Amino acid sequence: MDSKIPRTVPIQSATFTQEVNAEIRRAAATGIYDIRGGGAKRRVPHFDDLLFLGASVSRYPLEGYRERCDTSVTLGTRFAKFPIELDIPITIAGMSFGALSGQAKEALGRGASAAGTSTTTGDGGMTPEERGHSTKLVYQYLPSRYGMSPNDLRKADAIEVVVGQGAKPGGGGMLLGQKISDRVADMRTLPKGIDQRSACRHPDWTGPDDLEIKLLELREITNWEVPIYVKVGGTRPYFDTALAVKAGADVVVLDGMQGGTAATQDVFIEHVGIPTLAVIRPAVRALQDLGVHREVQLIVSGGIRNGADVAKAMALGADAVAIGTAALIALGDNDPKWEAEYQKLGSTAGAYDDWHEGLDPAGITTQNPELAARLDPVDAGRRLRNYLKVMTLEAQTIARACGHNDLRNLEPEDLCALTVEAAAMAQVPLAGTEWYPGKPGTGY
Amino acid sequence: MLTYDLEADGLRGLNSSLQRQTIDTNQNNWEVVNPKGSHAIAVGLNAEIEVTVRGSTGYYCGGMNQQALIHVEGSVGPGVAENMMSGVIIVDGDASQYAGATGHGGLLVVKGNASSRCGISMKGIDIVVHGNIGHMSAFMAQAGNLVVCGDAGEALGDSLYEARLFVRGSVKSLGADCIEKGIRPEHTALLQDLLERAESDAKPADFKRYGSARQLYNFDVDRNMTY
Ligand SMILES: Cc1cc2nc3c(=O)[nH]c(=O)nc-3n(C[C@H](O)[C@H](O)[C@H](O)COP(=O)(O)O)c2cc1C
Numbered sequence: 233m234d235s236k237i238p239r240t241v242p243i244q245s246a247t248f249t250q251e252v253n254a255e256i257r258r259a260a261a262t263g264i265y266d267i268r269g270g271g272a273k274r275r276v277p278h279f280d281d282l283l284f285l286g287a288s289v290s291r292y293p294l295e296g297y298r299e300r301c302d303t304s305v306t307l308g309t310r311f312a313k314f315p316i317e318l319d320i321p322i323t324i325a326g327m328s329f330g331a332l333s334g335q336a337k338e339a340l341g342r343g344a345s346a347a348g349t350s351t352t353t354g355d356g357g358m359t360p361e362e363r364g365h366s367t368k369l370v371y372q373y374l375p376s377r378y379g380m381s382p383n384d385l386r387k388a389d390a391i392e393v394v395v396g397q398g399a400k401p402g403g404g405g406m407l408l409g410q411k412i413s414d415r416v417a418d419m420r421t422l423p424k425g426i427d428q429r430s431a432c433r434h435p436d437w438t439g440p441d442d443l444e445i446k447l448l449e450l451r452e453i454t455n456w457e458v459p460i461y462v463k464v465g466g467t468r469p470y471f472d473t474a475l476a477v478k479a480g481a482d483v484v485v486l487d488g489m490q491g492g493t494a495a496t497q498d499v500f501i502e503h504v505g506i507p508t509l510a511v512i513r514p515a516v517r518a519l520q521d522l523g524v525h526r527e528v529q530l531i532v533s534g535g536i537r538n539g540a541d542v543a544k545a546m547a548l549g550a551d552a553v554a555i556g557t558a559a560l561i562a563l564g565d566n567d568p569k570w571e572a573e574y575q576k577l578g579s580t581a582g583a584y585d586d587w588h589e590g591l592d593p594a595g596i597t598t599q600n601p602e603l604a605a606r607l608d609p610v611d612a613g614r615r616l617r618n619y620l621k622v623m624t625l626e627a628q629t630i631a632r633a634c635g636h637n638d639l640r641n642l643e644p645e646d647l648c649a650l651t652v653e654a655a656a657m658a659q660v661p662l663a664g665t666e667w668y669p670g671k672p673g674t675g676y
Numbered sequence: 677m678l679t680y681d682l683e684a685d686g687l688r689g690l691n692s693s694l695q696r697q698t699i700d701t702n703q704n705n706w707e708v709v710n711p712k713g714s715h716a717i718a719v720g721l722n723a724e725i726e727v728t729v730r731g732s733t734g735y736y737c738g739g740m741n742q743q744a745l746i747h748v749e750g751s752v753g754p755g756v757a758e759n760m761m762s763g764v765i766i767v768d769g770d771a772s773q774y775a776g777a778t779g780h781g782g783l784l785v786v787k788g789n790a791s792s793r794c795g796i797s798m799k800g801i802d803i804v805v806h807g808n809i810g811h812m813s814a815f816m817a818q819a820g821n822l823v824v825c826g827d828a829g830e831a832l833g834d835s836l837y838e839a840r841l842f843v844r845g846s847v848k849s850l851g852a853d854c855i856e857k858g859i860r861p862e863h864t865a866l867l868q869d870l871l872e873r874a875e876s877d878a879k880p881a882d883f884k885r886y887g888s889a890r891q892l893y894n895f896d897v898d899r900n901m902t903y
Contacts, residue, residue: 264895377778377797380759382720382740409894421780421799421818422837426893429835431816435796436755436774442735445715449736452691453720 266498267406269331269587269597271399271490271535271557276507278490278535279544281654282647283663286633294632301628302638305552307529308390308459308482311451315459315482316368316390319348320624321552321639322542324559324616325487325533326372326392326463328354330407330416330428331494331587332560333604334361335612336596339563341365342609343616347624352392352554355405355430357419358384365609370461373450376405376430378420382453390483391450392461393443395434395472398491398534401465401505405430406495411590413599443479451480461485466511466534467504473518477528484519485554486511488534492557494597495588508534508545510657513644516549526551526640539626546627547642548658562619563612564594678703682717683710690717694744697723713753718746721763738765741782754791757784760801764873773810776803779820785874792829795822798839804874814841815851823870825878833886841886842867844878855889 244250255266287293294301308315324344329337331354338361344351350368357379363369371388373380385391396402407416407428417424437446447460462476463485476484488508493501512532519525532545533554545553557565566574568581573593577586587597595606631639634646648663649655655668662668680690690708697703704725711717715734718727721744729737732750742761751769760779767775770788777793779801786794786803792810795803800819808826815831817839827845834851840863841854850856859867859880867880 377759377799380778381780382722382742382759382761385740423893426837427895429816431797435793435815436736436758436777442754445735449716449719449739452687452716453695453740455692455695456688 267408267495267588268498268501268585269492269494269496270501270585271492272502272505274502276489277509277651277653277657278507279509279541281509281650282544282658282660283650284540284543284547284630284634284646285648287635291635293635294637296629296632299632300637301631302640303624303628305529305640307461307531307552310459310482310524310528311456311480312390312459312482313455313457314389316350316370318350318368318552320620321546321627322347322536322620322623323349323370323531323552323554324351325491325554325556326352326354326370326394327556327560328356328405328407328494329359329362330354330356330411330420330599331597333596333598333607334359334415335604335607335609336560336563337362338365338609339607339612339616340559341369342613343559343562343620344368346613346617347620349620350389353388355407356416357381358387359419363387365613372463374405374430375432375434376420376428377435378422378428378430385450386454388454388458390459390461391454392463392485393446393450393481394463395443395476396463396465396467396487397493398465398487398489398505398508399493400496400500401467402432403496403500403504404432406588408495408588408590411588411599416599440475440479443475447480459483461531463487465489465491466506466508469506469511470514470518473515473530474522477519477522477524481528483529483531484515485531485533486515487554488532490535491533492560507657508532508536509654512545512548512550513657513659519549525549539623539628540630542623542627543630543639543642544647546639547646548644548660551640558619559616560596562616563596564607564615565592565596567594570594677705677707680706680708681710682708682714683712687714687716691719694718694721694725694727697721697725699723701725711750715753718744721746724763732769741765751788756786757782757801760784770807771805775805776801776822779803781820783870783873787875789826795820795839798822802870804870804876806874806876808845811848812851814839814854817841821866821870823867823874823883825876833888835892836886836888838888840866842883843886844882844884847884847886850886853889853892854886857885857887859883859885 305321345367352370370390409425459482461483462481464472466488489505529551532550570593592598595603647660655662707728711731719739722742729748734753736755738746754772757765758777760782762782766785771786771790775790776784778797786805789807794809794813798817804823811829814833818837824843828847831851833854864880
């Protein structure tokens with residue numbers, strides 16, 4: 233071949249990327265889909281695509297550090313005798329004991345309690361450690377009903393009926409055999425070491441009319457004392473919110489597609505459900521149409537990372553947010569200090585998501601006693617508390633800059649969007665314009 | 677016996693009165709009149725009391741029961757005895773879907789037939805049905821015993837874990853990973869006891885036992901069409 237003739241440079245396909253090809257080879261070698269933890273990793277329109285406008289001539293700001301900016305929120309004011317009072321509008325999302333170690337659950341309880349907020353059980357039931365270390369504990373009522381006990385139900389400060397999760401709307405759970413220790417097996421009434429499938433539908437109700445009766449039963453059993461939340465994955469937020477309200481929910485929890493999971497098929501995580509940014513406005517509109525916005529509270533989750541995300545979710549109409557992944561990172565998940573061990577597992581800090589294998593170097597998503605012992609629940613709880621405080625301070629900083637003395641006074645008018653997509657989903661104007669797609673009266 | 681008129685006095689009063697009973701109650705014998713298909717009757721009880729419901733009920737009768745003996749002199753709607761922990765629930769008539777769903781303990785007796793998904797996800801409860809049961813019964817059943825004196829519908833015991841299923845009549849079809857297993861002496865003794873407690877005169881020798889083949893317990897690529 234004549235070396236003087238110019239050659240085309242090798243071009244990697246934008247469709248068949250290195251990652252795509254590696255996945256094809258992995259599937260071909262193993263015959264099983266990829267299972268992993270975490271949320272959607274692809275980029276989707278998110279809170280980063282929104283900006284706050286801040287005060288200007290027409291609005292005056294509040295003095296940072298001096299003028300009050302309230303952060304407390306009360307959840308469950310509709311029917312519950314004892315609504316939940318939180319100091320900050322950031323709650324800890326439901327994550328199962330089984331997926332997480334006992335120490336990690338304890339740390340979540342400690343951190344949340346020190347910051348004046350609630351934490352949530354998860355699939356597999358309530359542990360005494362978690363109850364003991366959480367001043368306010370929400371008890372999840374899931375399709376699997378693993379570990380479900382009326383005694384624990386009555387110990388809860390609120391009940392969360394889980395219909396779905398943002399990472400896998402329409403999907404059940406999975407806890408692979410490696411993570412089924414004696415204790416986890418015992419709590420779930422299953423043999424040790426087998427894969428545990430959690431059903432995707434509740435065993436004793438289907439549809440909104442049944443749900444209404446189910447909520448009645450739960451209220452009757454708990455003497456109408458505690459709030460009942462209904463958690464759904466982000467898919468059809470307008471209708472899901474409206475139906476949850478109709479069924480009698482005190483609080484609706486909406487989890488967008490970036491929301492984490494302990495273990496789910498990658499194809500499910502990345503391809504089912506809609507972004508968190510897109511779920512809030514339709515849900516708020518449903519609440520407003522039914523005349524219950526603020527009476528039925530809305531908690532939003534899925535990819536919340538900092539006080540700006542909190543403030544943006546609240547400006548769009550949420551009453552509070554919930555965090556899962558970020559809380560685990562605050563405890564120590566994916567910390568670069570374990571890099572050598574992540575490498576041994578074929579991963580790297582920040583990308584490690586094989587939580588289902590139970591080998592987590594940070595000792596959080598594991599049932600292995602030696603690994604779990606790496607996490608000191610007191611230290612980790614303190615880190616979580618600090619992080620929650622920082623998020624709250626950040627959200628307050630933004631709210632004051634927008635002239636609000638309460639986080640819940642943030643409003644869509646405080647926001648603009650950086651992209652047309654985000655403008656359409658959040659229904660706030662593209663920066664520097666007064667327009668967003670679908671704006672009433674604009675014709676397009 | 678204390679009589680509670682559900683129609684006149686409402687559900688809240690009934691459940692709160694029944695739930696207030698503790699170990700040393702002397703109000704341990706109740707009858708509920710005019711149930712008229714109401715939902716969530718006698719739920720969340722936690723004392724050794726006896727409650728007789730004079731008529732038929734709606735959803736979740738006796739839900740999450742602990743210790744109490746609940747006797748329904750009629751038929752029950754979906755989810756009777758759901759998540760029962762202990763105690764006994766006896767239904768004179770038929771039961772709708774999901775009877776005994778996710779029950780952790782205690783005994784549920786249905787003297788008529790039970791509909792689909794009887795014993796779904798059961799976790800230790802014993803269920804005795806004098807008549808037939810519908811399709812997808814004992815789906816993902818984890819522990820406990822389901823005894824059926826009549827016939828079972830399609831896909832019995834699909835994705836079964838460790839629950840034991842005993843059927844006297846025919847089984848329309850078995851679900852994935854559910855197989856027939858032999859009756860050993862301990863099963864005969866167990867059946868004898870459950871049938872006696874359920875006031876059935878069926879003979880243990882007439883039953884067949886079904887259980888999990890345990891082939892779906894850990895993922896196997898060559899079986900992935902059965903998941
Ligand atoms: C390790 C882990 C375990 C989880 N377990 C549950 C669970 O048992 N039940 C549930 O409803 N959601 C579960 N989730 C989802 C969270 O409740 C929440 O919806 C999600 O984490 C929020 O998104 P974020 O992770 O981006 O903050 C889990 C999430 C993680 C990361």
